Amino acid sequence: MSAPGTGASAASPSHVSVIDGVLRIAVATAENGTSLSPAGVDQGTAALRAAGPEIRAVLLVGEGSNFCAGGNVRGFAGADDRRAHVGDIARRFHEFVLALDAVGVPIVAAVHGWAAGAGMSIVLHADIALGGPSTKLRPAYPSIGYTPDGGMSWTLPRVVGIARAREMILTDTVLGADEAVRLGVLSRLVADDEIESEAVRIARTLANGPTAAYAGIRRLVGDSQHRTLAEQLDAELESISSAAVSPTGIEGANAFVEKRRPDFTSLERD
The missing domain is CATH 1.10.12.10 (Lyase 2-enoyl-coa Hydratase, Chain  A, domain 2)
Structure with missing residues (x-):
């Protein structure tokens, strides 16, 4: 079912649902190459802010071949006013991040395929992030001449240390699944085809906990x-x-x- 307060309509399909106390938010879809979904971000923010005691865990997923391949670079390049366009996307993304931080319940991420740019930023806000052998993460911002958003410059140093974080962002390091677990960016790995089902299981278990x-x-x-x-x-x-x-x-x-x-x-x- 759709979470309340999302404003989803036939023209804007719902990216959020609530099942068994778990608020599921799709941060990306197959549309626009699995880039960050502005609708998913906006609906997710509204649902997180409206969450009452019935919401006992949050599950972050990507719908498509990747968890989230980053921002929609074609949209950035095609904007009449790039500063205003990118600034608006980042502002809305940051509202989502702040809502995640404030929600107070455990956050689980099902990280399949690529988590690049904004996708990697989201992973770093999860309490538990599951990946598979094929999962890859990448800061991605330098590759298009951008700087991070979504809190990556705040979270990554706290996970891997400031020196390693600088190196990773500056050199646009691609993290394979095993290295991401070793560094603490991912919690653990399961089979690629079991990532979401295991994440759902964990989220439901947490939803029944204290x-x-x-x-x-x-x-x-x-x-x-x-x-x-x-x-x-x-x-x-x-x-x-x-x-x-x-x-x-x-x-x-x-x-x-x-x-x-x-x-x-x-x-x-x-």
């Missing part, structure tokens, strides 16, 4: 970038103490003692 705890984990990990160890320990102390008396934490601990499976979803949908 959403409140997941939100706390994402906050702690994200905020650790600008804290000292002492500050992070204080944040962990406050977070785990609060979790202990939350409905989620009470249910989890009680279920463990009672040797039963915890029921987090009914608690967190109330």
